[in-house]
Every structure is written in structure tokens, then in C-alpha cells.
Amino acid sequence: MSILSLRNFRKHFDGTKVVNGVNFEIEKGKITGLIGPNGSGKSTLINLITGVVPKDKGIIVIGDSMKVDKIRPYDMKILGITRTFQNVQIFEQMTVFDNLLLTLTKRTVWGSLFEKHSKIHEERTNDILQLISLSEKKNELAENLSYGQRKLLEIGRAIAMDVDIILFDEPYAGLFPKIIKQVSEILNRLKKQDKAILLVEHNMGLIRELCDHLVVMDAGEILAEGEPEQILARLDVIEAYLGE
Amino acid sequence: MEYLIHLAILISIWSMLAMSLNLILGYTGLLSITHAAFFGIGAYATAISMTVYDINFFLSILIGILVAGVVALLFGLILARFKGDIYALATFGLNIIIFSIFLNWQEVTRGPLGIPGIGRPEIFDFVFKSNLYFLILVSVFAFLIYLISEYIVKSSFGRVLQAIREKESTIQVFGYRTHFFKLTIFVISACIAAVAGSFFASYITFIDPSTFSLNESIFILAIVILGGLANNKGVFVGTVFLIMLPEILRFVGFPTDIAAQMRQVVYGLLLVGLMMYRPQGLLGKFKL
Numbered sequence: 001m002s003i004l005s006l007r008n009f010r011k012h013f014d015g016t017k018v019v020n021g022v023n024f025e026i027e028k029g030k031i032t033g034l035i036g037p038n039g040s041g042k043s044t045l046i047n048l049i050t051g052v053v054p055k056d057k058g059i060i061v062i063g064d065s066m067k068v069d070k071i072r073p074y075d076m077k078i079l080g081i082t083r084t085f086q087n088v089q090i091f092e093q094m095t096v097f098d099n100l101l102l103t104l105t106k107r108t109v110w111g112s113l114f115e116k117h118s119k120i121h122e123e124r125t126n127d128i129l130q131l132i133s134l135s136e137k138k139n140e141l142a143e144n145l146s147y148g149q150r151k152l153l154e155i156g157r158a159i160a161m162d163v164d165i166i167l168f169d170e171p172y173a174g175l176f177p178k179i180i181k182q183v184s185e186i187l188n189r190l191k192k193q194d195k196a197i198l199l200v201e202h203n204m205g206l207i208r209e210l211c212d213h214l215v216v217m218d219a220g221e222i223l224a225e226g227e228p229e230q231i232l233a234r235l236d237v238i239e240a241y242l243g244e
Numbered sequence: 245m246e247y248l249i250h251l252a253i254l255i256s257i258w259s260m261l262a263m264s265l266n267l268i269l270g271y272t273g274l275l276s277i278t279h280a281a282f283f284g285i286g287a288y289a290t291a292i293s294m295t296v297y298d299i300n301f302f303l304s305i306l307i308g309i310l311v312a313g314v315v316a317l318l319f320g321l322i323l324a325r326f327k328g329d330i331y332a333l334a335t336f337g338l339n340i341i342i343f344s345i346f347l348n349w350q351e352v353t354r355g356p357l358g359i360p361g362i363g364r365p366e367i368f369d370f371v372f373k374s375n376l377y378f379l380i381l382v383s384v385f386a387f388l389i390y391l392i393s394e395y396i397v398k399s400s401f402g403r404v405l406q407a408i409r410e411k412e413s414t415i416q417v418f419g420y421r422t423h424f425f426k427l428t429i430f431v432i433s434a435c436i437a438a439v440a441g442s443f444f445a446s447y448i449t450f451i452d453p454s455t456f457s458l459n460e461s462i463f464i465l466a467i468v469i470l471g472g473l474a475n476n477k478g479v480f481v482g483t484v485f486l487i488m489l490p491e492i493l494r495f496v497g498f499p500t501d502i503a504a505q506m507r508q509v510v511y512g513l514l515l516v517g518l519m520m521y522r523p524q525g526l527l528g529k530f531k532l
């Protein structure tokens with residue numbers, strides 16, 4: 001069942017059509033892969049869905065009928081969407097623990113002013129730290145983490161949000177095989193928890209291994225969509241990646 | 245002894261000011277160059293309340309908080325949409341506007357003539373007339389403000405401020421409407437600066453606009469940067485050092501008028517040196 005539909009998403013930068021009339025859906029309990037050559041508009045699309053970059057046109061539909069035209073980043077929690085970033089965006093001068101707590105505590109000014117983190121927050125944070133193997137780094141500043149650990153922290157933060165839709169923007173980029181395996185386990189676990197996952201990735205082996213559905217973008221438009229093995233065998237998709 | 249008490253009072257007043265700026269600059273990462281304006285609003289609120297309307301000092305503090313809070317709210321609504329250089333420039337402009345009001349609204353502020361004869365705090369017929377009693381009172385308030393600041397920065401709200409300092413656009417994606425947080429901390433900070441202003445007016449007993457110029461805002465900024473961004477104890481160290489500096493210069497043989505000028509030179513050198521070798525200040529946690 002579709003939980004997030006994109007309808008006619010458009011974004012032009014100085015006349016360049018970066019995202020041009022994109023429509024697709026992602027479903028609960030499935031991993032949807034989003035691939036395409038560099039500059040095809042994948043990350044921009046995630047930025048448009050999460051309101052980080054304002055769109056020119058398009059709406060998102062959550063579930064059956066909740067149409068969202070005005071997309072603002074701070075509405076993501078209410079809409080049940082979270083994301084990771086292509087360039088890791090953790091809060092480096094805060095501890096690993098505080099990075100995760102930010103996703104658990106109250107969002108309003110007054111609510112947060114009169115709130116200190118509780119035992120429930122602490123337990124939830126500890127569970128996630130265990131899942132991403134960062135328990136020992138709990139009280140260290142995030143700036144002291146290795147690149148792979150930073151990626152894991154960002155993934156942990158997305159899990160801590162406890163929402164239905166998670167958009168992963170190249171979570172495997174630059175990781176060692178051991179951490180790649182760990183990230184795949186986390187993604188499969190989220191899938192089993194009935195989360196809807198959008199995965200932007202360049203590694204076709206991982207796409208084949210993990211994805212239930214595949215969307216290919218080229219020059220800001222959807223080039224192909226369907227079952228991964230069939231899509232990856234298509235000539236136009238291979239050409240888009242490798243050139244003529 | 246009286247001289248040391250005098251210095252301790254100044255340190256208490258300026259540490260309140262510096263703690264208030266630290267909430268915006270140190271913890272939220274917004275370069276505000278307007279704190280002398282809110283310091284002045286508190287001072288004028290107390291001066292006018294006590295000399296014109298014969299209002300008790302403690303009530304005048306509340307009036308100062310209220311006026312500074314309303315002004316900060318109105319300007320903050322605009323400021324909260326900015327960050328970085330534009331935020332700094334906008335606050336710079338705010339200081340100039342409020343300084344001009346102090347200087348030119350002569351019916352209320354008496355302009356450059358200033359307001360003399362401001363009384364000392366009084367409660368249940370007890371007047372804090374001696375400097376020692378005044379020191380005890382101002383120290384209690386400075387400590388209360390320290391506790392309030394520590395509470396704020398250790399709450400969930402404080403954690404969001406620190407996230408705004410690092411990556412405002414990222415924390416928004418996790419469901420935080422950051423401009424409300426920036427607005428709230430700006431108003432809280434302005435209210436604290438106004439409290440410091442009330443004590444200053446009552447202690448010095450005379451105020452005029454010259455104390456609340458941009459130079460004063462830069463002085464408060466220097467305290468926070470020297471002592472330590474995002475560390476209230478560091479800010480106290482910075483206050484002690486910079487309040488004592490002209491006194492030290494006098495003791496090492498500089499004539500009083502030259503010592504005052506040298507102070508500006510030393511601030512400048514300190515800021516340049518810190519930016520080069522220790523951008524987080526002496527005890528700070530956050531690097532500019």
C-alpha cells in the first residue's frame with residue numbers, strides 16, 4: 001500500500017530543469033531504490049520532499065488522502081517522514097547521546113524549556129546506540145567519530161525519529177564492508193517493521209540485494225520504474241549510467 | 245576594601261550581561277551586537293521609574309524586564325528569520341536605533357544631560373545603602389541568573405539551541421521550528437541584560453546614553469569571546485579579567501586617561517589573538 005506519493009514534482013534552477021514532473025510512490029514494508037547518474041536529481045528530489053529546498057510545483061500525498069502542498073522542513077515529524085543526508089549532517093560539537101536525544105524530546109519551545117530528558121528517553125537512546133554499535137562512544141563529541149561511525153549515527157537518528165517513511169541518501173557511500181553489512185541489516189530490520197524506505201544508492205549489487213522496487217532518474221525525469229532485475233537489464237538504463 | 249567591593253559589584257553586573265549574551269552567541273551561535281541597548285533599557289526603566297514615579301527598585305526591575313522583553317520581541321520577530329552576517333548587522337542596527345532614542349527622546353530620557361539622583365534598592369524599610377549590602381544583593385541576582393542560564397542550556401530547549409548553532413537547516417528537518425527558539429532566547433537574553441541595567445543605574449546613581457553605545461556591546465562581546473563561548477563559568481573568568489584590566493594597567497604605571505585608551509587596544513589584540521590561537525576562548529566549548 002502506498003504511503004508516500006509524489007505528484008508532478010518540479011524544480012528549476014536558473015532555467016535548468018533539475019527535477020521535471022516526477023511522479024512515483026513508495027510503499028510500507030518495502031525498500032524502493034532510487035538510482036541515476038550523478039546530477040540526475042536524486043538528492044534534489046529528497047531535498048524537495050523534505051522541504052530543505054522549496055519546490056516550484058508538486059504535492060505529496062501521505063497515505064490515502066492527506067495532500068500536502070506547502071512542504072516545510074519542520075513539518076516532517078508530523079508528516080511521518082525523516083531522512084539522512086548525502087553529506088553527513090550530524091551535530092559535531094554535541095555528544096553522540098545528545099545527537100540522538102534531539103530526535104526524542106519535545107518539539108515546542110515551552111515543552112522543551114520545561115523538559116529534561118527522562119529515563120524513557122535514556123532507554124530508547126541506549127537501545128539505538130546498541131543497534132548502531134556506538135554505546136561506547138555515547139558521551140564522546142560526535143566530531144571525534146570516524147566517517148563510518150558518523151554515517152551510523154545519522155542512521156540511528158533516523159531510526160530514533162520513529163516515523164513510517166525514511167529517506168536514505170547514499171547511506172553506504174565510503175563505508176567499509178563490515179559497516180555496509182551492518183547498514184543492510186538495519187535496513188532489512190526497518191523493512192520488517194513495516195517502514196517505507198527510499199534508498200538512493202549507486203552500488204547495483206546492494207540495489208539488487210535490498211530493493212523491492214526501483215526508480216531510475218535521468219536529467220530530472222523518471223526514466224524507468226519497476227522490478228529491480230528487469231529495470232537493471234534495460235538498455236536505456238545502462239546507457240544512462242554508462243553513456244552511449 | 246571599598247575599592248575591591250566596587251570592582252566586585254562591577255564584575256557582578258557585567259557577568260550578568262555576559263551570561264545573557266552567551267545564551268545567544270555561545271549557545272545559539274548568533275552574533276548579537278546589541279546587548280548594550282537592552283542594558284540601557286533596563287537602566288532607563290529603573291532610572292525613570294525611581295526618579296519620576298517614585299517606584300520601588302525591585303518593581304522597576306520588572307518594568308525594565310517588561311520593556312526590554314517587548315522591544316526584543318518586536319525586533320526578534322524580524323531577527324529570527326536571519327542568521328550569520330545578516331543577523332549581526334541587523335543587531336548592530338538595533339543598537340544604533342535604541343542609542344539614538346536614548347539620546348534624542350529628551351522628554352523622557354533627558355538626552356545627553358542624563359538622569360541623576362537614582363536611588364538605591366529598598367525593601368521593608370531596609371535600604372541597600374552601603375556598597376557591601378549592594379554587593380550582596382547584586383551577587384545574589386547574578387547567581388540566580390547563572391542558575392537560570394544553566395537550567396536553560398541543560399534543558400531540551402538548550403540542546404535545540406546548540407543544534408541551531410551548528411546546523412539550523414538540519415535540526416528543522418527533525419521537527420523544530422527554529423525561528424521560535426531563536427526568538428525566545430533573544431527575548432530571555434534581553435530581559436537578563438535589562439536586569440543588569442537596573443542594577444547599574446541604581447549603583448552608579450546617574451546614567452546617560454554614552455554608557456549604552458556600540459562600544460559597550462563590543463565590550464560585552466569581548467568578555468564572552470575571551471572567557472569562553474557556551475561556558476558560563478568561562479564568561480565569569482572573562483568578566484573578571486576585562487573589568488580588572490584597566491585597573492591592572494593603572495597599577496603598572498599607565499596614567500588613568502591612557503589606561504582607559506590602552507584598554508581598547510588590549511581588547512583588540514586579545515580578540516585577534518584568540519581568533520588565531522584559541523577561537524573558543526579560555527574555557528569555551530564552541531569555536532567561532
